[in-house]
Amino acid sequence: MKATPERNLNNHSENGLSTESKEKLNLLKADVIATRKVGRLERIIGKETYRILKGLVTTPTSIIGLVLIALFVIIALAAPIIAPPIPGTNPYSMPRDGYSAQPKPPMSEWKSGTPPIPFWYTALTGREEWVHLMGTSSNAYDIFYGVVWGTRTALKTGVIIEIATLIIGILVGSISAYYGGVVDNIIMRIVDIFMTLPFILAALILAAVLMPVLGRSTLPSVIALIVFGWMSYARLIRGDILAVKERDYVLAARVIGVRNSKILFKHIIPNAIFPTLVMASMDIGTYVLNFAALSFLGIGTEVGYSDWGQILSFARDWITQLGTYWYIVVYPGITLILFVLGWNLLGDAVRDVMDPRIRKMQEASSSSES
Amino acid sequence: MMNDNVLLKVDNLVQYFPIRRGVLQHTVGYVHAVDGISFEVHKGETLGLVGESGCGKTTTGRSILQLYKPTSGNVYFDGVNLVDLKGEKIRVLRRRIQMIFQDPYASLNPRMTVEEIISEPLLIHKIIDSSKTRDRVKELLELVRLNPAYIDRYPHEFSGGQRQRIGVARALALNPDLIVCDEPISALDVSVQAQIVNLLEDLQKEMGLTYLFIAHDLSVVRHISNRVAVMYLGVIMELADRDELYKNPLHPYTTALLSAVPIPDPEIEEKRKRIILEGDVPSPVNPPSGCRFRTRCPIAKEICAQERPAWREVKKGHFVACHFA
Numbered sequence: 001m002k003a004t005p006e007r008n009l010n011n012h013s014e015n016g017l018s019t020e021s022k023e024k025l026n027l028l029k030a031d032v033i034a035t036r037k038v039g040r041l042e043r044i045i046g047k048e049t050y051r052i053l054k055g056l057v058t059t060p061t062s063i064i065g066l067v068l069i070a071l072f073v074i075i076a077l078a079a080p081i082i083a084p085p086i087p088g089t090n091p092y093s094m095p096r097d098g099y100s101a102q103p104k105p106p107m108s109e110w111k112s113g114t115p116p117i118p119f120w121y122t123a124l125t126g127r128e129e130w131v132h133l134m135g136t137s138s139n140a141y142d143i144f145y146g147v148v149w150g151t152r153t154a155l156k157t158g159v160i161i162e163i164a165t166l167i168i169g170i171l172v173g174s175i176s177a178y179y180g181g182v183v184d185n186i187i188m189r190i191v192d193i194f195m196t197l198p199f200i201l202a203a204l205i206l207a208a209v210l211m212p213v214l215g216r217s218t219l220p221s222v223i224a225l226i227v228f229g230w231m232s233y234a235r236l237i238r239g240d241i242l243a244v245k246e247r248d249y250v251l252a253a254r255v256i257g258v259r260n261s262k263i264l265f266k267h268i269i270p271n272a273i274f275p276t277l278v279m280a281s282m283d284i285g286t287y288v289l290n291f292a293a294l295s296f297l298g299i300g301t302e303v304g305y306s307d308w309g310q311i312l313s314f315a316r317d318w319i320t321q322l323g324t325y326w327y328i329v330v331y332p333g334i335t336l337i338l339f340v341l342g343w344n345l346l347g348d349a350v351r352d353v354m355d356p357r358i359r360k361m362q363e364a365s366s367s368s369e370s
Numbered sequence: 371m372m373n374d375n376v377l378l379k380v381d382n383l384v385q386y387f388p389i390r391r392g393v394l395q396h397t398v399g400y401v402h403a404v405d406g407i408s409f410e411v412h413k414g415e416t417l418g419l420v421g422e423s424g425c426g427k428t429t430t431g432r433s434i435l436q437l438y439k440p441t442s443g444n445v446y447f448d449g450v451n452l453v454d455l456k457g458e459k460i461r462v463l464r465r466r467i468q469m470i471f472q473d474p475y476a477s478l479n480p481r482m483t484v485e486e487i488i489s490e491p492l493l494i495h496k497i498i499d500s501s502k503t504r505d506r507v508k509e510l511l512e513l514v515r516l517n518p519a520y521i522d523r524y525p526h527e528f529s530g531g532q533r534q535r536i537g538v539a540r541a542l543a544l545n546p547d548l549i550v551c552d553e554p555i556s557a558l559d560v561s562v563q564a565q566i567v568n569l570l571e572d573l574q575k576e577m578g579l580t581y582l583f584i585a586h587d588l589s590v591v592r593h594i595s596n597r598v599a600v601m602y603l604g605v606i607m608e609l610a611d612r613d614e615l616y617k618n619p620l621h622p623y624t625t626a627l628l629s630a631v632p633i634p635d636p637e638i639e640e641k642r643k644r645i646i647l648e649g650d651v652p653s654p655v656n657p658p659s660g661c662r663f664r665t666r667c668p669i670a671k672e673i674c675a676q677e678r679p680a681w682r683e684v685k686k687g688h689f690v691a692c693h694f695a
Contacts, residue, residue: 185395247476248471248472248473248476248477249476249477249478249479249480251432251437251469251471251477252469252471252477252478252537252540253479253490254437255435255437255464255467255468255469256464256468256490256491256494256540256544257460257461257462257464257465257491257494257495258490258494259461262494267479270481271479271480271481
């Protein structure tokens with residue numbers, strides 16, 4: 001096969017053409033040559049990803065979700081500035097103003113054990129004394145500090161649980177789908193058993209069991225939530241892999257002689273993974289919510305750790321008088337709600353952006369039957 | 371000793387698919403997709419394999435390529451039995467047999483560019499230096515008459531006919547000896563069908579390819595094939611040279627099939643008598659005993675239910691499976 005020079009329409013000689021003919025020629029060229037400008041970014045990350053990103057930054061719900069998440073990330077990153085900890089102490093333990101059991105309302109003065117005053121507070125209000133911006137809970141824990149540093153806890157635990165469950169779920173699902181047969185059967189029955197367990201109860205029991213072993217920290221709850229949280233991903237990706245495995249292009253790859261492992265990673269998983277990722281993007285909010293639920297029930301972190309669920313648990317003592325002590329519930333509660341809302345909106349937007357494409361792909365691939 | 375001219379020899383190929391039921395997935399029956407077929411494909415020819423939908427043609431093609439492990443039987447490619455081969459040995463042989471798929475929309479990975487799709491076989495078998503793959507891909511695109519400027523596009527940016535050409539380019543990348551064309555034009559527009567058929571013919575002449583052309587459109591098969599095999603319910607009923615088959619069909623099923631092909635002449639069409647078969651195609655799970663065609667055959671007798679007709683060479687190069695041929 002001799003190499004032919006690349007066809008280049010611009011090589012066409014334009015000498016001796018009238019302007020009218022030149023215009024016609026240009027119009028023709030414009031028709032024939034590619035009409036869509038592909039930006040550099042799109043070329044790098046791929047057409048599909050570009051489309052998704054574009055959809056995410058243009059959909060209103062998505063923008064709100066992204067803004068909320070960005071807000072929380074900023075708060076988490078800037079925690080030392082927003083709520084400066086007492087030097088030499090663990091920033092995650094909420095600073096205490098004495099040991100009184102009586103909660104103090106927002107804007108009440110800080111009497112003892114005062115942490116350094118943040119610069120923005122002095123700049124905004126001109127005052128030199130630090131106050132409890134959100135009040136204190138029983139046993140005098142400052143809620144503001146709890147909420148701010150609790151953002152870091154939430155993000156850390158949420159992301160860790162998310163990544164761990166995704167990896168476990170994808171691994172288990174892939175192995176199950178890849179080997180099929182008895183292996184598949186056994187694994188799926190295990191998944192079924194796990195799924196029949198009531199989630200919060202199971203996680204609660206496991207975390208409670210782990211606490212004496214691991215001590216009080218974020219670990220027991222995180223581990224418990226991971227252990228009971230991977231099943232939906234495994235099922236989802238197994239189904240998608242089984243579907244993709246039968247597609248013609250996978251068959252074509254086998255005909256060419258591509259090795260099985262390469263087929264799995266290059267052809268099957270990239271095409272099967274998107275629904276799972278979509279589901280995952282919504283789940284971070286749920287994980288943080290569940291973590292807070294466990295903390296509320298008293299499982300997990302040591303008393304005084306900056307954790308929204310734990311702050312909420314301090315309101316338990318004052319449930320009958322929530323009218324007076326509303327701030328113990330409202331501040332961490334609203335923060336939690338906004339956090340989950342942000343992730344849910346983002347997940348919804350991702351699903352909406354993905355869906356029409358998935359449906360179109362499914363329609364196209366089943367269009368011809370003979 | 372194998373005839374030097376025979377590139378592919380299928381010997382009593384059987385492909386059953388188990389039907390599993392219940393929690394323990396025990397086998398309750400089989401789909402008899404291919405029920406013992408034998409034929410040869412000679413070097414440089416096009417063997418057409420026709421039949422109704424569901425007769426097992428596609429399964430035959432895939433079993434030959436070892437995409438499904440045959441239940442029994444042998445497939446000899448250039449003397450080597452493909453059924454026995456495993457692993458690396460069969461990967462090496464894959465370079466010589468390739469496949470063009472039916473569905474242009476599903477046969478290309480939507481996440482890969484044209485370049486990645488066509489260069490994959492080149493890179494897998496390390497045929498050329500990776501720095502030269504792009505040029506080679508452009509050559510192949512020109513070979514199938516696609517603009518090489520499209521090399522960075524994704525499959526969904528092309529029409530069905532163009533995608534099929536990409537599939538052809540991919541099949542040609544390894545310079546195979548035999549290409550199994552699994553209904554390559556069924557999913558395309560009629561005008562586009564003609565283009566692809568012409569392309570395939572030209573490529574065959576230029577590159578000395580051998581085709582196993584699986585289709586259900588008899589007119590197209592008549593145009594492109596040297597010899598034609600007719601399949602029904604997993605069994606080949608008749609095999610002959612193209613002209614011989616279309617002029618002197620010996621099997622009642624072939625006769626019925628041919629009478630169903632429209633002739634583009636309204637006067638002749640008016641006067642033609644069509645053979646209309648009664649009944650439906652039986653299920654391949656429970657095929658009829660003896661001759662598979664007997665439930666719809668106009669000349670069926672008792673012997674057809676008792677004995678499966680032998681695959682006989684009635685005239686030179688003309689094989690039939692019928693008690694009355």
